[in-house]
Structures are given as structure tokens and as C-alpha cells.
Amino acid sequence: xxxITIIGGGVVGCLIGRELSRYRVKTLLVEKDxxxxxxxxxxxxxxxxxxxxxxxxxxxxxxxxxxxxxxxxVCGELGVPLKRNGSLVLAFGKExxxxxxxxxxxxxxxxxxxxxxxxxxxxxxxxxxxxxxVVEALxxxxxxxxxxxxLAIAAAENAVDNGMELMLDSEVTAIDRIEGGYRVxxxxxxxxxxxxxxxxxxxxxxxxxxxxxxxxxxxxxxGEYFVLDRSEGSFVSHTIFQCPTPNGKGVLISPTVHxxxxxxxxxxxxxxxxxxxxxxxxxKSIREAASRSCDGVVYSAVITSFAGVRSTPDTHxxxxxxxxxxxxxxxxxxxxxxxxxxxxxxxxxMSGLVREYLGDPPPRPxxxxxxxxxxxxAQLSGEAKAAWIRKDPRFGRIVCRxxxxxxxxxxxxxxxxxxxxxxxxxxxxxxxxxGRCQGGFCGPRVVEILSRELHIPMNEVRxxxxxxxxxxxxxKTATGE
Amino acid sequence: xxxxxIIIVGGGPAGLAAAVEAHKSGSRSILVLERDRExxxxxxxxxxxxxxxxxFKEELTGPEYAERFIQExxxxxxxxxLDTMVLEIRDDRTLDVISSRHGFEILQARAIVLAMGCRxxxxxxxxxxxxxxxxxxxxxxxxxYVNMEGYMVGRRIVVLGSGDIGLIMARRLxxxxxxxxxxxxxxxxxxxxxRNIVQCLDDFDIPLYLSHTVxxxxxxxxxxxxxxxxxxxxxxxIPGTEIHYDCDTLLLSVGLIPENELSKSAGxxxxxxTGGPVVNESMETxxxxxxxxxxxxxxxxxxxxxxxxARKAGHNASRFAQGQLADLPADLxxxxxxxxxxxxxxxxxxxxxxxxxxxMMRVTEPCKNKYLxxxxxxxxxxxxxxxxxxxxxxxxxxxxxxxxxxxSGELHVCLxxxxxxx
Numbered sequence: 047x048x049x050i051t052i053i054g055g056g057v058v059g060c061l062i063g064r065e066l067s068r069y070r071v072k073t074l075l076v077e078k079d080x081x082x083x084x085x086x087x088x089x090x091x092x093x094x095x096x097x098x099x100x101x102x103x104x105x106x107x108x109x110x111x112x113x114x115x116x117x118x119x120v121c122g123e124l125g126v127p128l129k130r131n132g133s134l135v136l137a138f139g140k141e142x143x144x145x146x147x148x149x150x151x152x153x154x155x156x157x158x159x160x161x162x163x164x165x166x167x168x169x170x171x172x173x174x175x176x177x178x179x180v181v182e183a184l185x186x187x188x189x190x191x192x193x194x195x196x197l198a199i200a201a202a203e204n205a206v207d208n209g210m211e212l213m214l215d216s217e218v219t220a221i222d223r224i225e226g227g228y229r230v231x232x233x234x235x236x237x238x239x240x241x242x243x244x245x246x247x248x249x250x251x252x253x254x255x256x257x258x259x260x261x262x263x264x265x266x267x268x269g270e271y272f273v274l275d276r277s278e279g280s281f282v283s284h285t286i287f288q289c290p291t292p293n294g295k296g297v298l299i300s301p302t303v304h305x306x307x308x309x310x311x312x313x314x315x316x317x318x319x320x321x322x323x324x325x326x327x328x329x330k331s332i333r334e335a336a337s338r339s340c341d342g343v344v345y346s347a348v349i350t351s352f353a354g355v356r357s358t359p360d361t362h363x364x365x366x367x368x369x370x371x372x373x374x375x376x377x378x379x380x381x382x383x384x385x386x387x388x389x390x391x392x393x394x395x396m397s398g399l400v401r402e403y404l405g406d407p408p409p410r411p412x413x414x415x416x417x418x419x420x421x422x423x424a425q426l427s428g429e430a431k432a433a434w435i436r437k438d439p440r441f442g443r444i445v446c447r448x449x450x451x452x453x454x455x456x457x458x459x460x461x462x463x464x465x466x467x468x469x470x471x472x473x474x475x476x477x478x479x480x481g482r483c484q485g486g487f488c489g490p491r492v493v494e495i496l497s498r499e500l501h502i503p504m505n506e507v508r509x510x511x512x513x514x515x516x517x518x519x520x521x522k523t524a525t526g527e
Numbered sequence: 528x529x530x531x532x533i534i535i536v537g538g539g540p541a542g543l544a545a546a547v548e549a550h551k552s553g554s555r556s557i558l559v560l561e562r563d564r565e566x567x568x569x570x571x572x573x574x575x576x577x578x579x580x581x582x583f584k585e586e587l588t589g590p591e592y593a594e595r596f597i598q599e600x601x602x603x604x605x606x607x608x609l610d611t612m613v614l615e616i617r618d619d620r621t622l623d624v625i626s627s628r629h630g631f632e633i634l635q636a637r638a639i640v641l642a643m644g645c646r647x648x649x650x651x652x653x654x655x656x657x658x659x660x661x662x663x664x665x666x667x668x669x670x671x672y673v674n675m676e677g678y679m680v681g682r683r684i685v686v687l688g689s690g691d692i693g694l695i696m697a698r699r700l701x702x703x704x705x706x707x708x709x710x711x712x713x714x715x716x717x718x719x720x721x722r723n724i725v726q727c728l729d730d731f732d733i734p735l736y737l738s739h740t741v742x743x744x745x746x747x748x749x750x751x752x753x754x755x756x757x758x759x760x761x762x763x764x765i766p767g768t769e770i771h772y773d774c775d776t777l778l779l780s781v782g783l784i785p786e787n788e789l790s791k792s793a794g795x796x797x798x799x800x801t802g803g804p805v806v807n808e809s810m811e812t813x814x815x816x817x818x819x820x821x822x823x824x825x826x827x828x829x830x831x832x833x834x835x836x837a838r839k840a841g842h843n844a845s846r847f848a849q850g851q852l853a854d855l856p857a858d859l860x861x862x863x864x865x866x867x868x869x870x871x872x873x874x875x876x877x878x879x880x881x882x883x884x885x886x887m888m889r890v891t892e893p894c895k896n897k898y899l900x901x902x903x904x905x906x907x908x909x910x911x912x913x914x915x916x917x918x919x920x921x922x923x924x925x926x927x928x929x930x931x932x933x934x935s936g937e938l939h940v941c942l943x944x945x946x947x948x949x
Binding site for chain 2: 328
């Protein structure tokens with residue numbers, strides 16, 4: 047029997063796995079998809095929130111502020127892109143001022159540092175594209191932007207480097223209580239462990255209900271986004287929010303850590319977690335809402351649009367802790383916004399709860415919090431590039447021309463711990479295919495490299511999840527028919 | 528630092544013809560840089576025929592067309608490098624180049640010819656609603672998989688966009704046993720060549736829906752269905768006109784975009800309409816000594832015209848490298864008037880013309896029986912009667928040098944009505 051099974055490889059599950067890998071425990075993370083970070087983690091606003099949105103006293107408020115403060119260190123150790131670009135919440139007209147002051151007040155009570163109210167003119171001085179209608183804004187210098195899937199992938203890799211086991215393509219179908227723990231059936235295999243941590247995101251209510259009486263429901267809420275070419279990446283420098291509504295934080299305009307511009311999301315309850323489709327109406331509503339903040343977003347520079355589904359809990363707050371009547375079964379559920387920001391703090395908290403349950407296992411003396419750095423070849427000096435190519439000629443072969451990603455980097459991303467097994471997996475680790483051609487040129491090359499490195503035929507290489515086959519077979523010409 | 532008289536970025540049809548022509552014009556120190564593992568560019572995956580009717584007066588396949596230039600290049604002993612990527616070009620005509628073989632290098636050229644070609648417009652650029660499953664391909668990527676790798680991209684296929692590659696692929700996939708259910712085109716006319724509509728769609732009973740677009744894509748993992756709908760004159764879908772297809776693949780052939788990231792790095796001025804560098808009569812860009820040709824300048828419909836344009840660029844790059852191209856101010860700028868979308872070149876230095884200038888252009892919409900007129904003020908410099916004009920087919924007007932001597936200011940190109948003839 048192992049010590050801990052974590053269900054779900056989103057940012058929360060991966061960071062919990064990493065926290066626990068600091069200690070002498072045997073941990074397994076099971077993920078239903080072919081990669082970590084494949085659900086809500088890969089499709090959200092990618093914002094590190096300052097922490098003025100949540101009501102004081104809630105878990106959201108606590109973990110948001112704690113998590114925000116941890117980001118520099120976590121991202122530094124894991125080599126994840128992070129930028130403290132600061133955020134602005136805009137008030138359009140006097141009637142929105144009370145809401146703005148409420149946010150200011152909440153922020154102070156939550157412990158958000160350095161909040162500041164700016165006049166409309168001052169806002170436009172700092173951010174010239176902001177609408178003339180803005181009368182005042184709340185400025186939070188601790189607001190930031192991050193690579194969310196990079197964070198989850200890096201945490202998973204670092205956890206595996208430190209002894210965690212990762213099992214992909216393993217959907218949990220049953221959890222049975224056994225003497226001293228649980229038997230988890232996932233991907234046709236069974237694992238016995240003392241502790242189970244439910245980080246199943248959109249499916250966390252279903253997982254919870256397998257062992258404990260139902261006490262919360264996840265309401266899937268979809269948000270749609272536009273991503274614009276890097277030519278538009280400096281359209282604004284801060285993350286620009288509008289005053290929140292009961293439906294969420296409203297439509298934001300923000301640079302991304304990758305240098306693009308992101309516009310979205312809307313918020314719409316959908317029938318199930320799988321509804322990640324975008325809609326004409328949704329995309330239109332985002333354009334309209336965003337035009338209130340700043341006019342002149344160049345939508346002809348859109349390189350992609352996408353939708354993510356949030357795990358909104360019907361309890362309105364994160365659900366974190368041991369489930370009722372199920373000793374050793376812990377929930378980290380309902381992690382909607384500010385979930386990404388909160389994740390590092392949730393992980394530390396959960397690690398504490400689990401270790402207490404397991405009788406305080408000792409730390410691993412050889413734990414290494416630093417992940418082997420990703421080689422960002424494009425950013426190296428000419429001399430360093432030359433040196434790397436001499437060492438391994440595959441670094442001299444550019445596969446993705448939009449993002450200048452080399453074959454050497456792709457091979458490395460496949461063979462790292464928690465490495466890429468799919469085209470999207472490569473893309474999320476290195477960004478080939480996220481540029482303006484959206485994989486038009488590099489797609490076939492990436493498929494070829496995956497096929498070669500994973501020793502699978504080309505037509506078994508998948509885009510993303512197990513059923514997302516890219517090629518349907520050989521041509522007649524190839525088979526000689 | 529390694530120095531060449533002429534460095535050509537791209538070994539596709541434009542780069543090859545430019546290199547050969549530069550050699551014929553007297554240059555010997557020439558280097559062609561190609562990112563792929565062979566020369567020929569996108570022609571290597573265009574295994575259908577129809578290439579070369581103008582240049583060679585015969586019908587060749589893409590690889591055959593490329594091969595003629597590759598052989599000529601090799602017989603002339605022109606140096607080229609494969610698997611080689613240019614990372615940056617600066618306005619002092621130095622280039623950062625990497626390859627497995629030579630590592631990272633900075634090269635210096637007297638003249639550079641840009642011949643990077645173009646890329647395909649993507650689904651994202653269109654913001655097509657729906658899911659994002661496997662099975663959505665740009666027509667060119669699908670062509671690479673099918674023709675070069677030997678893999679099928681799907682079995683039941685809907686094509687959005689009636690650009691030439693999409694039409695060609697509709698036929699290719701049909702011949703490979705797939706069912707192409709429909710081709711939808713947003714515009715009320717096709718952007719492809721008429722011969723391709725006939726030979727690739729009509730001959731295989733593939734329906735073409737004009738003024739239609741994709742309004743939904745279904746399928747979480749792999750495409751399971753695509754819905755198209757008719758659009759109104761503002762290109763907005765009309766409710767109630769939806770047609771749904773059960774299919775596993777959506778091919779996009781929705782336009783090509785000149786690939787000018789390197790041009791931007793050199794500070795070269797781009798034309799907002801063509802998406803390519805602004806060029807003069809010698810195919811020289813706004814940065815002296817950097818020339819451009821082929822699809823990086825403007826998207827061509829026939830490779831033959833790419834070859835012609837590239838010959839001009841290669842010839843003039845060679846003249847420049849030999850100090851024979853005078854550094855003159857532009858005498859004339861060209862302007863696209865009524866019915867014309869753009870004109871290339873954008874400026875003319877009459878003193879550098881050898882015989883004539885070839886104005887290339889596209890019309891804004893299909894029309895019949897018009898004069899294509901080039902005016903200088905009120906004066907008609909050239910007037911050509913055209914029976915049939917369509918945006919999918921590039922037009923060109925040649926103006927001999929003697930008609931331009933002494934002119935300055937604007938050359939205005941427009942469509943004019945043909946007076947009713949009794």
C-alpha cells in the first residue's frame with residue numbers, strides 16, 4: 047500500500063504532488079488525460095490575482111493572498127514565466143465607484159499590499175488606450191500574469207524528479223474503502239493507498255461522491271477568450287479588469303507572459319465539463335464588453351479563440367479538507383477563480399493536512415525544489431546557440447518558425463519526467479504551434495518527432511486526449527493499392 | 528564573418544529563380560538558404576500538374592517544375608544550404624543563420640533577396656466557433672501529410688474556402704478514397720482559378736456553396752460534425768440556412784499571408800494590402816540592397832509569375848551587388864484606383880528600368896468587359912481591354928520605358944467602363 051493517491055493533474059493536483067514530494071511518502075498522481083494541465087488549467091485567464099475580489103474570511107480570500115505572495119519563489123524554482131505587471135479595475139462613471147471602493151476595502155481587509163486608487167487621468171497616463179469613460183481605477187501592483195499550464199507541468203516534473211509517480215490516461219472509475227485506506231481503480235489498474243486527495247476539478251463532485259455523502263456540486267461555467275498575435279502584445283501593459291458582476295470578474299484585457307494579448311472571458315453555465323466549444327454569440331459578447339475598457343483592439347490579429355470551463359462550486363467557496371465520514375480522503379474541490387493564484391498556498395495547506403493524518407513523515411534530505419531549466423533556445427546569445435549546436439546538432443534545426451523552437455528542445459520536452467506524449471503536450475511545453483501559423487508548418491514535423499521518440503507509428507500520434515487521432519491511416523499511394 | 532555578394536532567403540520557386548538569374552547576370556558569390564530538407568519549397572508537395580504553361584510551354588507537376596530550377600542551380604554551381612534557418616536580418620544586410628551543420632553564424636551580403644513565401648491563414652484568424660478537436664487542417668498541411676508523408680488526414684471531409692490549395696486537395700483526397708462532402712466559400716465568388724473549380728470540384732460532383740461559411744464545429748476529441756450556413760451581404764450567417772455534415776475533417780483554404788517576420792526584423796516597410804514589402808521597379812524593398820520576390824511580396828496564383836518576378840529580383844540584386852543599380856529617388860508611385868485592390872511595384876525609378884515595367888495587380892471583385900487603365904493625371908499611359916476579371920487571377924500590364932520617360936508623381940491604375948458599342 048502506498049501513502050497517497052492524488053486524483054487529477056491540474057495545477058492544484060500537481061502542486062500538491064510537488065509539496066508532498068518534499069517528504070518521505072510514496073505518492074501517485076493519476077490523470078485521466080494524456081497529459082497534466084489538460085482541463086481548466088490550460089484554458090483560463092492566466093492571471094495571478096492580487097486578492098481583493100473574494101469576501102474576507104473565505105478560503106478564496108485567504109489562499110488568494112497567500113498564494114499570490116508565493117508565486118515569485120515557486121515560479122523561480124520551477125522556471126515558469128511570471129510577470130508582475132499590475133492590475134487595474136476600471137470604474138465607468140460615478141455609479142460604479144461604490145463597487146470600486148468596496149473592492150479597495152475588501153482588498154485591505156484581505157491583506158492585499160499596496161492598493162491604490164487612481165484618477166481617470168492618471169489611469170490614462172499609465173495606460174493610454176483606456177476609455178475616456180473611466181473615472182477612477184483600483185491599481186494593484188501585486189497582480190500578475192503567469193503560464194498556468196507551464197506551472198502545472200513544471201510542478202509535475204519536479205515532483206516526479208523527487209520521487210512521485212505519475213500515471214496518465216488513467217480515469218478513476220471506482221474508489222473502494224479498504225482496511226487502512228482506499229483502493230482506487232484508474233485506467234484499468236488498482237492502487238491501494240492510505241490517503242486519497244481529490245483534485246479532479248470539474249469532476250471533483252463525482253469523485254467525492256464515490257466515498258462520502260454528497261455535500262457540494264460543481265456547476266460547470268464556461269469562459270471564452272480571444273488570443274491575439276504578439277504584434278498586439280503591448281496593446282496594454284497592465285491586466286485591465288472591469289468592476290465585477292455576480293457572474294464573475296467580467297471581461298479583461300491583458301498581455302500574456304508569452305507576449306500575446308488575451309481578451310475574455312464571458313461566463314455561461316453549461317451542461318457539462320466537456321463543453322469547451324466557443325460560440326459566435328459568446329465571442330461577440332466579449333468583443334462588445336471589452337470595447338468598454340479600451341477601443342481599438344485589433345481583432346484581425348486574433349490567432350486563436352478558445353473556451354475553458356471553470357469548476358464553480360454551489361457552496362461559493364473552495365472546498366478544502368477531509369471529507370465527512372471518510373478518514374484519509376481529502377477534497378481540494380471547487381477551485382474556480384482565484385484558483386490558479388491560490389494553488390501554491392492550497393498545496394502547502396493540503397500537504398500539512400495529509401502529513402498530519404499520516405503521522406508526520408520526515409522530510410526527504412535529497413529533495414531538490416529546482417527543476418532543470420528549460421532551454422529557451424531563441425533567447426540565447428549567438429555564442430550560446432553555437433555552443434549548444436556543437437553539443438547536439440538537433441538544436442540547429444528549427445521546427446517551429448513562428449516561435450523559433452528547435453528539434454533539440456522538442457526531444458528534451460518529450461524525454462523529461464512528466465514529458466510530452468501528444469502534439470498539444472509539446473505545444474504547451476515549448477509553444478510550437480501557438481504562434482501565428484498555429485502549427486500549419488510545424489505540425490507535421492512535431493508528429494514525426496513524437497512518432498520517432500515514442501516509438502509509435504505516425505497515425506497513433508494524438509493531438510491531445512486518447513481519442514484525438516490526427517491521421518486516419520496510410521494513403522492508397524503509400525500502401526500501393 | 529562569411530561574406531557573399533547575394534544571399535537568398537528561401538529555396539522555393541522564388542529563391543531558385545532569383546539565384547539562377549543572379550548568376551546569369553554576372554554574380555558568382557551566391558548563397559541560397561533553405562529551411563526544409565530539400566530545395567523546391569511548397570512545389571514539392573504539389574504533385575498535381577498545371578505548372579509551367581507560361582514559362583516552359585508545357586504542363587509540369589510541382590516537383591518537376593522545381594527540379595528544372597534545381598538542376599540549373601546545381602549545374603551553375605550555386606551554393607545552397609538545407610535545414611538552415613535565418614533567425615534575423617538587419618538593415619546592414621547581415622543575417623543570423625543557424626543549422627545543424629554550420630551551427631550559429633552571422634553572414635554578410637552585398638544584396639539580399641527575400642523569398643520566404645507565405646503561410647496559410649488559420650482557423651483562429653477566422654474565429655470559427657465550436658470545439659477544437661483533432662481533424663482541422665489547413666489545406667497545405669493536409670497536402671504535406673498526404674503527398675509527402677503518405678498519411679490520410681480523414682475520411683469524410685468538408686472544405687472551407689475555395690482557394691486553389693483547397694480545391695486541389697478536394698480532388699486529391701477524393702482520389703485517395705475520402706468523401707469530400709462540400710466546399711463552402713464565404714464570398715459570392717471563388718478565389719481559386721476557374722480551371723481548378725472545373726477540374727477539382729465539377730468533375731467529381733463536389734458541391735461548391737458560395738456565400739457560405741462554417742458556423743459550428745462539433746466533436747470533443749476528433750471532428751464529428753461541421754455546420755455551414757449561408758451569409759448575407761455583410762457576411763453574417765443567416766439563421767435557418769444551416770446545413771449539417773457528419774464528418775471527421777475540416778480543411779481550411781481561407782487565404783495565404785506573405786511571411787514577413789524577417790522583413791520586419793530588418794525594418795522593411797510593408798504594404799498593408801498585400802502584406803508584403805513595398806517594392807520598386809527593381810523589386811527592391813524600402814531597405815536599400817534588400818530585394819524581395821514571390822509570395823513574400825504578394826500571393827501569386829501561378830508559379831510561373833513567381834518565377835518571372837523572382838528573375839527580376841535576382842537580376843536587380845546582381846546589378847546592385849555589382850554597383851550597377853543607381854540610387855535614385857522614385858519618379859513615380861503607383862496607386863490602386865477604382866476596382867483595383869493593389870498594384871505592385873509601389874514605386875518606379877524610371878532611370879533604373881531596362882526595357883519596361885510590369886505592373887501586377889488584383890481586382891476587387893469579379894467583373895466583365897472593362898478597360899484596365901493606367902493614367903498619369905488625365906493622360907492615359909496604357910489602356911487594355913479585359914473581357915473577364917476576377918480577384919483570383921492576377922492581372923499584369925506592361926508599360927515600355929519610353930512611355931514613362933519624364934513622368935513624375937502618381938500612376939493611377941483603375942477599371943473603366945467600356946462605352947456601349949453599336
